Amino acid sequence: MNYPKYRLSILLLFIVLLIILPACNSSTVAGTEGKANAKDAKDAKAKFTVSVANMGLSNLHVIKEKGWLEEELAKIGADVEWSNHPAGPPINEGLASKRIDLAVLGEGAILSGINNKLDVKLVSLLSNGLYGVNYLIVPANSDIKEIADLKGKKIGVQLGTSHHVFLLKALKTADLQLDDVKAVNLVITDAQPAFQTGQLDAWVTADPFAQIELNKNGAKLIASGESLDVVSPTFYIARGAFAKEHPEAVEIFLKVIDRALQLEKENHEEFITLAAKNSGRDRALIETFASNAKYENNPPSEEILKQLQDSADILTDLGYLTEKLDIKPYVDNTYIEGIRK
Numbered sequence: 001m002n003y004p005k006y007r008l009s010i011l012l013l014f015i016v017l018l019i020i021l022p023a024c025n026s027s028t029v030a031g032t033e034g035k036a037n038a039k040d041a042k043d044a045k046a047k048f049t050v051s052v053a054n055m056g057l058s059n060l061h062v063i064k065e066k067g068w069l070e071e072e073l074a075k076i077g078a079d080v081e082w083s084n085h086p087a088g089p090p091i092n093e094g095l096a097s098k099r100i101d102l103a104v105l106g107e108g109a110i111l112s113g114i115n116n117k118l119d120v121k122l123v124s125l126l127s128n129g130l131y132g133v134n135y136l137i138v139p140a141n142s143d144i145k146e147i148a149d150l151k152g153k154k155i156g157v158q159l160g161t162s163h164h165v166f167l168l169k170a171l172k173t174a175d176l177q178l179d180d181v182k183a184v185n186l187v188i189t190d191a192q193p194a195f196q197t198g199q200l201d202a203w204v205t206a207d208p209f210a211q212i213e214l215n216k217n218g219a220k221l222i223a224s225g226e227s228l229d230v231v232s233p234t235f236y237i238a239r240g241a242f243a244k245e246h247p248e249a250v251e252i253f254l255k256v257i258d259r260a261l262q263l264e265k266e267n268h269e270e271f272i273t274l275a276a277k278n279s280g281r282d283r284a285l286i287e288t289f290a291s292n293a294k295y296e297n298n299p300p301s302e303e304i305l306k307q308l309q310d311s312a313d314i315l316t317d318l319g320y321l322t323e324k325l326d327i328k329p330y331v332d333n334t335y336i337e338g339i340r341k
Contacts, residue, residue, distance in 0.1 A: 046077040050249050053083050053091045053103035056208075057126070058275040058290050059260040060104070065278035068256040076248055086188045089160050092118060101242040102253050106133070106162030106234045111312050114330055115321045119240035121332040124254055125300040128307075129232030132292035134166035134225040135210035138202045139195065140218035147174040147223055153201035154182045156191035162232045163204040165311050168318065169230050170223050177318070195219075207292055208285040215288075233304050236297070243332070250335045257297045258339070264290070299333040 050073055054060040063069050070080050083100070085091050088109020094100030095118055104126060105113070113120055127133070136155075138144045144153065147170055157163050171177060186194060188209060195203040196217065205213075213219035225232055236257065243250050264271040272290060276283040300308075305327060312325040 048078050048246065049081050050078050050246070050253075051081045051083065051094070051099060051101045052253070053085055053094060053100045055085050055087065055091065055104050056279065057104050058271070058279070058286060058293075059257055059264075059295060061275040061278040062260045062263065062271055063256050065274045066260075068259055069253065072252045072256060073249060076252070078246075078249060087158050087161050088112075089158070092116075095120060095237075095239050098239065098241075101239050101246075102250070103237055104234060105237050107232055107308055107311050108161040108163065108165045110235065110237070110308070110330075111165075111315060111321060111325065112160045114312075114325055114327070115323065120330060121238050121240050121243050122235040122300070122330055123238050123243065123250055123332055124236040124257075124297050124336040125304060126234040126236055127294055127296065128304060129162065129234050130225045130229070131294055132207040132289060133232045133234065134163060134204065134206065134230065135214075135221060136167070136170055136202060136204050136223040137195075137210060137213055137219045137221055139198065140220065142201065142220065144202065144220075144222060147171065147176070150174075150202060150222075151176060151180050152182070154184055154199070156184050156186045156194055156200040156203040156205075158187055158191070159183070159185045162234070163206070164320075165315065166225065166230060166232055167204050168314060168320075169311075170228060173228060207289040208281065211285060211288045211292075231304070231307050233300065233308055235300070238335075243335070247335065247338075251339050254297060254336055255339050261295060261297060264295075297336065299336050300331065305331065 050069075052060070052069070054064070064082055073080055083094070088105050089112070091100060091103050091105060092109055092113045095103070095113065096116075105120075106129065110120070110122065136147070144150060150171070155167065157167050167183070168178060171181065184194070184200060188205060191200065191203055191205065192209055194200050195213065202222065203213075214221060221227075236254065238250050260271070272283060272287050275290070276286045279286065309327045312321065312327060315321040316324055
């Protein structure tokens with residue numbers, strides 16, 4: 001045997017192994033790290049936050065108290081951020097700035113938002129708004145007895161809301177326009193003390209505030225949605241871009257709303273207790289509010305959409321909207337119909 005050559009071969013083999021093995025190990029580690037980084041990036045991309053705005057709706061208070069939305073959205077890698085608002089205009093601002101994804105809006109805020117090119121989709125009907133949404137009330141000692149008596153009077157109403165639309169329609173029944181009265185633009189939290197201290201001759205408001213004044217403070221009812229047969233549809237809405245990117249989240253939102261409606265039917269007492277606890281409101285007021293309201297979660301009927309379109313036309317004719325609106329492109333029933341299959 002030629003030992004020098006043998007030793008040389010062993011040495012060369014050893015050198016080759018020293019070169020190859022670290023390279024292989026480095027490649028394996030790099031591959032593993034690359035896969036891990038890709039997975040982390042994918043997981044990070046999948047996680048998102050759903051911002052939900054409530055406007056005092058008992059259904060959403062119950063859902064929040066139960067934690068149902070958090071529970072279901074966690075299954076698709078999402079968490080929830082809740083916010084509360086006294087009326088629609090600040091919700092519109094949140095939608096425009098992409099700080100709100102899902103919410104409840106009445107017709108006034110919806111029409112105002114669409115007029116301002118707001119990216120919004122009406123995904124389900126909450127209520128036709130005939131009950132519990134619009135009340136025109138006056139103080140206990142007022143000599144106002146009917147709508148015609150409001151001429152020249154100071155009326156508290158938040159402009160750009162369903163109450164604004166209702167006031168216009170109510171005044172029209174007495175051949176009056178907004179220019180015939182002194183409309184004072186106030187959010188509910190400011191209008192209530194102004195009404196109670198005699199700074200307003202009348203106030204357009206909703207439950208539970210109307211019930212506080214009527215049942216506790218002796219206020220008098222001049223007109224309501226029910227008395228004038230004026231509907232004021234309220235919708236569950238979604239920010240358009242959010243709904244397009246996360247349709248599954250919109251469907252989950254509507255599913256848990258169904259769950260809350262079912263609880264209200266099966267265990268009304270628990271529903272009221274949960275809503276009162278989460279909202280911090282008096283239980284009796286929540287009971288009255290829930291009893292007056294007629295909540296649903298369905299595609300809007302053609303009649304409801306016609307009423308919404310009529311309201312848009314009225315506001316346009318009176319100059320409150322800057323252009324003629326077509327409501328139907330903003331209605332998207334695919335989500336509510338999707339969970340009904």
